[in-house]
Amino acid sequence: MTKPNDPxxxxxxSHGGGGKLAHELIVRExxxxxxxxxxxxxxxxxxxxxxxxxAFTTDSFVVQPIFFPGGDIGRLAVCGTVxxxxxxxxxxxxxxxxxILEEGLAIEDLRRVVRSAKAAAQEAGVRxxxxxxxxxxxGSADGMYLTTSGIGRLPAGNRLSPRNIRxxxxxxxxxxxxxxxxxxxxxxxxxxxxxxxxSDVQPLNDLTRQLLSAAEVRCMRDPTRGGLAGVxxxxxxxxxVSIELDEKSIPVSDAVRAACDVLGLDPIFAANxxxxxxxxxxxxxxxxxxxxxxxxxxxxxxxxGRVEKAPxxxxxxxxxxxGRRIVDMPVGEQLPRIC
Amino acid sequence: MTKPNDPxxxxxxSHGGGGKLAHELIVRExxxxxxxxxxxxxxxxxxxxxxxxxAFTTDSFVVQPIFFPGGDIGRLAVCGTVxxxxxxxxxxxxxxxxxILEEGLAIEDLRRVVRSAKAAAQEAGVRxxxxxxxxxxxGSADGMYLTTSGIGRLPAGNRLSPRNIRxxxxxxxxxxxxxxxxxxxxxxxxxxxxxxxxSDVQPLNDLTRQLLSAAEVRCMRDPTRGGLAGVxxxxxxxxxVSIELDEKSIPVSDAVRAACDVLGLDPIFAANxxxxxxxxxxxxxxxxxxxxxxxxxxxxxxxxGRVEKAPxxxxxxxxxxxGRRIVDMPVGEQLPRIC
Numbered sequence: 222m223t224k225p226n227d228p229x230x231x232x233x234x235s236h237g238g239g240g241k242l243a244h245e246l247i248v249r250e251x252x253x254x255x256x257x258x259x260x261x262x263x264x265x266x267x268x269x270x271x272x273x274x275x276a277f278t279t280d281s282f283v284v285q286p287i288f289f290p291g292g293d294i295g296r297l298a299v300c301g302t303v304x305x306x307x308x309x310x311x312x313x314x315x316x317x318x319x320x321i322l323e324e325g326l327a328i329e330d331l332r333r334v335v336r337s338a339k340a341a342a343q344e345a346g347v348r349x350x351x352x353x354x355x356x357x358x359x360g361s362a363d364g365m366y367l368t369t370s371g372i373g374r375l376p377a378g379n380r381l382s383p384r385n386i387r388x389x390x391x392x393x394x395x396x397x398x399x400x401x402x403x404x405x406x407x408x409x410x411x412x413x414x415x416x417x418x419x420s421d422v423q424p425l426n427d428l429t430r431q432l433l434s435a436a437e438v439r440c441m442r443d444p445t446r447g448g449l450a451g452v453x454x455x456x457x458x459x460x461x462v463s464i465e466l467d468e469k470s471i472p473v474s475d476a477v478r479a480a481c482d483v484l485g486l487d488p489i490f491a492a493n494x495x496x497x498x499x500x501x502x503x504x505x506x507x508x509x510x511x512x513x514x515x516x517x518x519x520x521x522x523x524x525x526g527r528v529e530k531a532p533x534x535x536x537x538x539x540x541x542x543x544g545r546r547i548v549d550m551p552v553g554e555q556l557p558r559i560c
Numbered sequence: 561m562t563k564p565n566d567p568x569x570x571x572x573x574s575h576g577g578g579g580k581l582a583h584e585l586i587v588r589e590x591x592x593x594x595x596x597x598x599x600x601x602x603x604x605x606x607x608x609x610x611x612x613x614x615a616f617t618t619d620s621f622v623v624q625p626i627f628f629p630g631g632d633i634g635r636l637a638v639c640g641t642v643x644x645x646x647x648x649x650x651x652x653x654x655x656x657x658x659x660i661l662e663e664g665l666a667i668e669d670l671r672r673v674v675r676s677a678k679a680a681a682q683e684a685g686v687r688x689x690x691x692x693x694x695x696x697x698x699g700s701a702d703g704m705y706l707t708t709s710g711i712g713r714l715p716a717g718n719r720l721s722p723r724n725i726r727x728x729x730x731x732x733x734x735x736x737x738x739x740x741x742x743x744x745x746x747x748x749x750x751x752x753x754x755x756x757x758x759s760d761v762q763p764l765n766d767l768t769r770q771l772l773s774a775a776e777v778r779c780m781r782d783p784t785r786g787g788l789a790g791v792x793x794x795x796x797x798x799x800x801v802s803i804e805l806d807e808k809s810i811p812v813s814d815a816v817r818a819a820c821d822v823l824g825l826d827p828i829f830a831a832n833x834x835x836x837x838x839x840x841x842x843x844x845x846x847x848x849x850x851x852x853x854x855x856x857x858x859x860x861x862x863x864x865g866r867v868e869k870a871p872x873x874x875x876x877x878x879x880x881x882x883g884r885r886i887v888d889m890p891v892g893e894q895l896p897r898i899c
Contacts, residue, residue, distance in 0.1 A: 234896045235891070237785075238785055238786060238890060238896075240790060240889055240890030240891050241888075241889045241890065241891045242891065243785075243786075244794075263794070263798075264648060265617060265643075265645075265647050265648055265781065265782065266615035266617040266645050266647075266650060266712065267615065267616045267617065268613065268614070268615055268719070269613070269615075269616055270612070270613060270614070271611045271612050271613055271614040271713075273610050274607065274608070274609060274610055275607070275608050275609070275610040276605035276606065276607055276608075277605060277606045277607075277608055277654055277656060277689060277690055277711060278604060278605040278606065278690050279656035279658045279690055279691065279692050279707070279709055280658065280692045281659070281660050281693075281707060282694075283660060283696050283700075304604075305605050306604075306605050308605075309603060309604055309605035309607070315616055317616060317617070317618035317709045318618070319618045319619065320620070321620050321622060321660070321705055350616060351616055351618055352618060353618050353619045353620050353707075354620075355620045355621075355622045355705075356896075357622050357702065357705075357897065358897075361701065362700065362701060362705075363696065366660055366694075366696075366705065368618070368620060368658045368692075368707035368709075370656045370658075370707075372711065373605065374610075375607060380607070382603075442604065443604065446576075446577055447577060447582075455583075455602070459602075549580075550579055550580045551577060551580065552579050552580045552581065556577075557573045557576065557577075557695075557697070558576075558696065558697075
């Protein structure tokens with residue numbers, strides 16, 4: 222993070238009041254960058270067009286550091302919420318952006334993050350229509366924490382759910398695993414290695430649209446915290462099915478694999494911020510892979526496993542050497558503050 | 561805040577992962593208390609019924625301490641977002657609740673806050689349908705920070721806006737000023753006084769519905785950070801009008817007035833969490849006051865000023881001794897971490 226010498230270029234407690242300085246910060250630094258008509262109204266609520274059925278989601282972001290190879294906390298907060306809507310089968314429309322800023326934060330860092338959030342929103346075709354800023358004293362936060370919530374329009378008849386999963390279904394991933402985790406870890410001070418891995422943080426709503434129109438999708442998830450292992454354990458549990466993965470089919474870049482070896486991490490537990498897991502019917506699995514691969518954000522898409530009947534709730538993996546082991550739900554926090 | 565001896569009764573970094581402990585925290589501690597069908601699905605997004613026009617809002621809450629006379633951060637987060645929707649003229653429907661927890665937080669404190677948030681949501685008739693939890697290391701937050709976002713249904717034809725304000729309009733407040741600020745300040749360690757003032761934190765959506773059906777309302781605001789002075793300066797600025805207040809009509813309890821005298825605070829700059837300011841037409845001002853006073857949450861409602869043509873953007877007050885002075889937008893942060 223930047224350490225400005227000029228005190229006027231730092232966040233102070235006064236930027237958190239309901240007064241003139243707070244107003245100036247919002248009007249001069251945030252509204253022009255985010256540039257949305259509703260946001261510029263500065264009302265207590267944004268007024269937006271609705272839809273018959275909505276998807277609604279929220280996530281807080283506490284990633285450390287706030288800038289990392291391939292992204293920053295602003296891009297992460299926008300993509301994370303866009304992707305939660307997209308994997309629910311919704312068309313993301315509106316986002317809120319709430320910021321908790323630490324006293325002493327360089328205003329230039331805030332500008333960079335807000336510009337990056339705006340760029341990601343444009344990339345995803347969503348509008349940031351409302352927001353909030355709070356300031357806490359130096360030492361009571363770590364630079365900044367962001368919370369985004371999102372509203373999406375759900376097409377009629379579309380209700381993806383783990384309850385739709387059936388034995389025989391195929392398990393797909395849209396690309397390589399672990400890029401986000403390794404990028405963030407490599408940016409942390411004290412980490413003993415350097416890689417050129419960049420985070421995969423990207424909006425997936427265009428990719429999910431393409432996939433949904435090409436295949437019979439049972440349900441989708443984005444494997445963030447807890448990784449592929451976390452998401453598949455949840456799905457196997459909810460759907461009361463077993464999932465068998467094929468390790469050699471799981472795409473992992475050479476650089477990520479090397480970094481994981483050094484760190485003793487397994488890529489299937491690592492966090493991703495621009496990948497989706499889809500469970501699709503056996504009949505449409507090949508069409509689904511083609512749909513993924515024909516999109517730049519899914520070019521390394523692959524079938525990585527299948528759904529079995531029993532034992533319910535269990536995820537197993539056929540390893541490259543040929544063995545078979547149980548993939549448990551990760552127990553603790555392997556990678557703190559990764560998102 | 562509680563200091564538990566049992567380590568199993570504290571938040572750890574592991575509660576922030578995507579793994580088993582995070583899952584258990586959510587499933588055992590949060591979902592049963594919040595008890596909403598959509599939330600229990602644990603999907604990436606909640607699926608809810610929509611409406612043609614929506615109000616959408618967000619706020620982060622960093623109040624210190626998290627428990628204070630008359631409320632806590634959970635009740636505050638729910639009421640704050642409900643009230644932002646209500647003063648926009650919307651009927652609040654759905655809330656999200658995202659929590660940033662500090663490592664070492666007593667799980668009992670988390671339970672109390674979540675129970676309180678749920679009770680406030682029931683009081684307001686809204687559903688908490690989605691959420692998120694993140695954990696940051698000890699020292700990187702102050703107990704917990706909450707962010708709520710809310711969606712409300714906007715009745716057709718209803719578009720409250722400062723642009724509707726006209727010279728001659730009446731300025732109303734729904735009750736006494738400053739209760740929230742004084743209650744929070746009195747709870748802080750090191751504050752040299754004790755009062756029995758309790759926070760006014762309460763949902764206002766029932767009161768706004770009653771007011772809207774009784775009077776020609778131009779626009780409403782809730783005077784939180786920055787207080788009455790902040791809100792009226794913003795309105796005078798947006799509407800390019802002048803606002804004149806009558807100090808002796810402004811309701812302030814004796815206990816709050818005494819505390820403000822000790823602390824050197826002016827109640828018109830103090831934060832409120834259960835009051836609204838309404839600008840209504842001159843013709844319906846009396847009906848508006850009656851509507852407020854007939855509701856338990858508006859029983860001290862009063863006309864406190866009027867809109868004048870010039871000078872645009874200026875707020876003045878006729879003081880009790882008979883003088884007149886300009887009420888500026890508050891400049892800095894008078895009351896840090898009040899909400």
